[in-house]
Amino acid sequence: MAQAPNFTETKHWLRTARTLTxxxxxxxxxxxxxxxxxxxxHAMVDDELSRVFASDIVLIKQVGINPLVVHGGGPQIxxxxxxxxxxxxxxxxxxxxxxxxxxxxxMVLAGKINKQxxxxxxxxxxxxxxxxxxxxxAGRARPTTSTPIRPPAPSPGR
Numbered sequence: 001m002a003q004a005p006n007f008t009e010t011k012h013w014l015r016t017a018r019t020l021t022x023x024x025x026x027x028x029x030x031x032x033x034x035x036x037x038x039x040x041x042h043a044m045v046d047d048e049l050s051r052v053f054a055s056d057i058v059l060i061k062q063v064g065i066n067p068l069v070v071h072g073g074g075p076q077i078x079x080x081x082x083x084x085x086x087x088x089x090x091x092x093x094x095x096x097x098x099x100x101x102x103x104x105x106x107m108v109l110a111g112k113i114n115k116q117x118x119x120x121x122x123x124x125x126x127x128x129x130x131x132x133x134x135x136x137x138a139g140r141a142r143p144t145t146s147t148p149i150r151p152p153a154p155s156p157g158r
Contacts, residue, residue, distance in 0.1 A: 031064035
């Protein structure tokens with residue numbers, strides 16, 4: 001006796017085929033290109049979102065695009081500073097970092113978050129390499145000494 005068709009499963013595969021058909025021109029257009037993807041610290045606080053993000057990055061690589069993930073970690077840094085009872089100051093939305101804060105930031109970003117992202121991508125079936133901006137001096141910064149520029153206040157009649 002023949003098994004009755006599973007219409008739910010058939011609809012799922014038809015949707016998948018349609019999505020791939022629509023995506024094909026983009027996969028062809030961007031194959032071999034590098035995409036820089038910012039992964040914010042607020043997006044990392046949910047384990048399921050982190051898993052889905054890692055799977056999406058692996059998929060991007062599998063279709064021929066080279067993803068370069070640049071991550072944040074503001075909430076995680078704030079949590080660690082609080083646990084260590086270190087005060088973090090902000091001026092016009094920018095974190096003011098003294099030597100102790102820089103040490104914590106590096107520990108959280110390079111020692112914890114970076115490793116978690118690499119692990120998630122590996123578990124999703126990809127190959128990932130985590131680098132810090134300090135590695136081979138890939139990222140350099142200098143202290144800012146000027147006051148941030150603010151737009152002028154609107155004058156009456158404008």
